[in-house]
Amino acid sequence: MGKSVAFLGLGAMGHPMACNLSKAGYEVKVWNRTASRAEEFAAACGGEAVGLEEAAGAAVIFSCMPTSSEVEELVSRTFEHLSRGAVWVDCTSGDPQTSRRIASRLAEAGVEFLDAPVSGGTDGAAAGTLTFMVGGSEAAFEQVKPVLEAMGKKIVHVGPVGSGHALKAVNNTLLAVNLWAAGEGLAALVKQGVDPRVALEVINASSGRSNATENLIPQRVVTRAWPNTFKLGLLAKDVGIGMKVLDGADLPAPLLRLTHEVYQMARREVGPDADHAEALKLIERWAGVEIA
Known part of the structure; x- marks a missing residue:
């Protein structure tokens, strides 16, 4: 070449x-x-x-x-x-x-x-x-x-052609699942009086860890820094492509389809130009607490 x-x-x-x-x-x-x-x-x-x-x-x-x-x-x-x-x-x-x-x-x-x-x-x-x-x-x-x-x-x-984009869409849908699930769990713990930093220390040494708990939430949510490296609107778009992959496979996939719904909601409520981790601001709004 x-x-x-x-x-x-x-x-x-x-x-x-x-x-x-x-x-x-x-x-x-x-x-x-x-x-x-x-x-x-x-x-x-x-x-x-x-x-x-x-x-x-x-x-x-x-x-x-x-x-x-x-x-x-x-x-x-x-x-x-x-x-x-x-x-x-x-x-x-x-x-x-x-x-x-x-x-x-x-x-x-x-x-x-x-x-x-x-x-x-x-x-x-x-x-x-x-x-x-x-x-x-x-x-x-x-x-x-x-x-x-x-x-x-x-x-x-x-x-074959298309499989790279299919895999990327599913990967980013799993990112969305992990980020949202961790946000819900941490918001609940904060309302129980648990410091989110302490909670993350334990989770990241346990079976609940993920990239969201190890990197995204400590660096963006807990710090309130919100560096905008990947827009929420683009993640919502990728999750939407993930739904087309599921449709093509004729799979019910209720968890992934619910994830699509909540990210469309977050896109509308938080804004498409926000960083993707800012989706958790919607969870915070519902819980009446900050994960910080």
């Missing part, structure tokens, strides 16, 4: 991911809907800010957008400028069904598509330690794996 790659979408995740590609020696052509962000990237990380047509000519094209519909729009806008034999790698937390449609469209141009969402947050993106869950052909996966290794620590081929 050559050293020239394109990266479309320089948001909270895309910017540090593309920067790590540049640091690894790849000739990175970047595009962003707000052109000034691409120019800022080029000044800070190297590479070149380009138009969509030029970006479309790269051998490997990365996209990292808020939703799959925006990726589908980019495919339509760049279709006539794509190079046969190229690989399009979508790191969006996207929708499996849309990904399969995109893959079919790109195949008409002789371009392989991989859905390759990531886990690890903005810290992992900056450190180059992300986990990639990749759907698509094994041949295309092996072709781009060395490029992915510039941005991630664990690179896993998980199945």
Whole structure:
């Protein structure tokens, strides 16, 4: 695989991911809907800010957008400028069904598509330690794996096109379950007179621990710091995609479906632009206490 790659979408995740590609020696052509962000990237990380047509000519094209519909729009806008034999790698937390449609469209141009969402947050993106869950052909996966290794620590081929996005949606739905369940439990303990820090110390040495109790709640909720690294609206969107995965599997899944309902409620009540951990503010409002 050559050293020239394109990266479309320089948001909270895309910017540090593309920067790590540049640091690894790849000739990175970047595009962003707000052109000034691409120019800022080029000044800070190297590479070149380009138009969509030029970006479309790269051998490997990365996209990292808020939703799959925006990726589908980019495919339509760049279709006539794509190079046969190229690989399009979508790191969006996207929708499996849309990904399969995109893959079919790109195949008409002789371009392989991989859905390759990531886990690890903005810290992992900056450190180059992300986990990639990749759907698509094994041949295309092996072709781009060395490029992915510039941005991630664990690179896993998980199945055909759409399976990466399906796994990401289920993973984030489980994140939502763990975060909400821990919030309910801690709010109840606070009302019983238990310091949440003490409760977390015990829980994190016991069987109830999770990433939510070990990291999210101590760093964001108890401290009231609320660093906004992953918006509540995006988590609610991912849980919604998780519901489509359940529908496709014809599973009742009552717990996960209830989780979808409560996060839609939190999105409305707390606001889509709040950090995802701020969903617990709704639990606090109901309980009349702060987990602090």
